[in-house]
Amino acid sequence: MPEPEEDDARSRTTLRVAGAATALVLVAFTMPLGLLATIAPDLTAGDVGRTWILSSMSVGLAGALLVAGSLADDLGRRRVFLAGLTVFGVGGLVAAAAPSVLVLALARALQGLGGAALLATSLALIAGAFPAGPARVHATGVWGAMIGLGIAAGPLVGSLIAEVGSWRTAYVVLGLLSLAALAPGARGLVESRAAERRPLDPVGAVLLGAGLTALTTGVVQGNAAGWGGALPVAAFAATVVLLAGFAAWELRSAAPVFDVRLLARAGFTGALIGSFVLGVAVLAFMSYVMTWMHVAFGTSIVGAAVWGLPWSVVAFLVSMRARVLGRFLTPRAQTAIGLLVCAVGLVAMRGLDAGSGPAHLAPGLAILGVGTGLLNAALAQAAVTVVPPSRSGMGAGANNTARYLGAALGVPLVVGLLRTGTADRLADGQAAAAAATGAMNALLLVVAGIAVAGALLVLILLRPARPRVTPATEKALA
Numbered sequence: 001m002p003e004p005e006e007d008d009a010r011s012r013t014t015l016r017v018a019g020a021a022t023a024l025v026l027v028a029f030t031m032p033l034g035l036l037a038t039i040a041p042d043l044t045a046g047d048v049g050r051t052w053i054l055s056s057m058s059v060g061l062a063g064a065l066l067v068a069g070s071l072a073d074d075l076g077r078r079r080v081f082l083a084g085l086t087v088f089g090v091g092g093l094v095a096a097a098a099p100s101v102l103v104l105a106l107a108r109a110l111q112g113l114g115g116a117a118l119l120a121t122s123l124a125l126i127a128g129a130f131p132a133g134p135a136r137v138h139a140t141g142v143w144g145a146m147i148g149l150g151i152a153a154g155p156l157v158g159s160l161i162a163e164v165g166s167w168r169t170a171y172v173v174l175g176l177l178s179l180a181a182l183a184p185g186a187r188g189l190v191e192s193r194a195a196e197r198r199p200l201d202p203v204g205a206v207l208l209g210a211g212l213t214a215l216t217t218g219v220v221q222g223n224a225a226g227w228g229g230a231l232p233v234a235a236f237a238a239t240v241v242l243l244a245g246f247a248a249w250e251l252r253s254a255a256p257v258f259d260v261r262l263l264a265r266a267g268f269t270g271a272l273i274g275s276f277v278l279g280v281a282v283l284a285f286m287s288y289v290m291t292w293m294h295v296a297f298g299t300s301i302v303g304a305a306v307w308g309l310p311w312s313v314v315a316f317l318v319s320m321r322a323r324v325l326g327r328f329l330t331p332r333a334q335t336a337i338g339l340l341v342c343a344v345g346l347v348a349m350r351g352l353d354a355g356s357g358p359a360h361l362a363p364g365l366a367i368l369g370v371g372t373g374l375l376n377a378a379l380a381q382a383a384v385t386v387v388p389p390s391r392s393g394m395g396a397g398a399n400n401t402a403r404y405l406g407a408a409l410g411v412p413l414v415v416g417l418l419r420t421g422t423a424d425r426l427a428d429g430q431a432a433a434a435a436a437t438g439a440m441n442a443l444l445l446v447v448a449g450i451a452v453a454g455a456l457l458v459l460i461l462l463r464p465a466r467p468r469v470t471p472a473t474e475k476a477l478a
Contacts, residue, residue, distance in 0.1 A: 020151065028115065029151075034304065035155075038162055050291075052300065054415075061116050062408055063116075063138065064117070066208060072121045072193075078121075080120075081125065081185060097168070125192065129308055141319060152316055217407075258397075272402040275402035280407070281448070282409035315370075331378045338378060349440075354431060422439040
């Protein structure tokens with residue numbers, strides 16, 4: 001039987017390896033924020049191309065996170081983690097060699113597939129390595145902080161590497177670092193899986209991935225070319241058919257990739273709403289604001305990444321300390337407070353005019369970072385406490401699916417509102433600077449309203465489950 005010291009060492013190793021992998025995924029997710037201004041002219045990317053470059057990794061993440069979580073529960077979390085690390089690294093190297101927007105978008109979608117395995121398994125590995133209570137609250141807080149660290153490092157590191165090389169060099173470095181992490185992962189992680197193994201559900205996996213991809217395609221293309229166009233209409237029709245088919249199949253499946261009965265749990269649905277709103281109101285906004293600063297204010301690429309640090313660094317620091325709040329606040333309260341703080345930060349950035357610069361955004365970005373840090377820690381904990389222990393991988397996968405689906409759908413919303421808002425103001429005779437800042441002021445009000453609505457829904461839905469999960473309930477859901 002392992003000694004307590006040995007168990008502690010394994011737990012710490014799991015936290016370090018899983019946390020580092022999580023940070024790498026978020027570096028890949030946010031790196032284009034600092035590189036888009038150089039990628040776009042190199043690959044001649046227009047508005048639609050830029051949107052796909054930003055959204056494609058979110059599509060891969062959203063389409064595979066549930067599948068990865070269930071596979072991890074059944075095949076082994078360590079095994080799926082290492083496979084995901086390999087796919088993620090290869091995707092980075094393919095991105096480095098991309099000759100077109102299409103290839104780059106596909107490569108980033110491949111990174112999303114690998115990243116999905118890493119995110120779903122990392123949180124599940126941590127949940128298995130640390131018992132429920134203060135130790136797990138601390139560990140999930142560190143995991144949430146790694147999200148903040150990756151977000152902070154991605155744009156700045158990417159733009160700095162591009163300064164001495166090119167945007168392709170940044171992807172080479174990311175791919176090689178990911179593949180180099182295979183060795184410590186193989187040595188340090190302990191295999192874990194659900195008590196009962198289930199058969200795979202390839203039909204459910206394909207239906208879900210195709211449905212989410214069709215949904216994102218409809219939003220991106222509808223926002224760019226008009227909602228009544230043939231492609232958006234066909235994409236939305238396919239979305240309805242595919243996702244309805246997915247739900248029907250999962251209800252009949254003996255081994256669903258996602259147990260849709262979990263949606264009947266208000267707490268589980270509330271946690272998903274919190275993650276989705278974080279993706280729409282925060283991640284999608286931050287996915288484009290640095291590029292907007294470069295265009296509207298004339299800020300350099302590195303400078304725009306630096307101005308994004310008040311958000312990302314504060315999010316990292318707050319996530320690290322959020323474990324202290326976990327002793328006094330429930331995940332429900334912390335999630336609602338986090339979303340409301342995000343709304344305050346977004347509103348604080350309003351008041352832009354033609355004479356404004358990036359410094360005007362800094363205080364609001366710092367407040368937004370506080371809310372993001374609270375959410376990263378709270379949602380990570382909620383994801384694995386509102387489902388039975390045997391479905392922790394599924395819970396983690398669903399939490400992250402909602403987050404990155406929100407980001408994938410939110411990016412075209414942000415880009416579209418800024419584009420149309422600026423065009424309308426230019427048509428009214430406003431100068432370019434006034435038009436750009438006026439459109440941003442309007443956008444900030446929209447995303448702040450989304451954050452407030454999400455907070456209200458979380459307060460209503462994310463309540464402690466009563467009665468608590470019993471062996472009979474666990475058996476029914478297992």
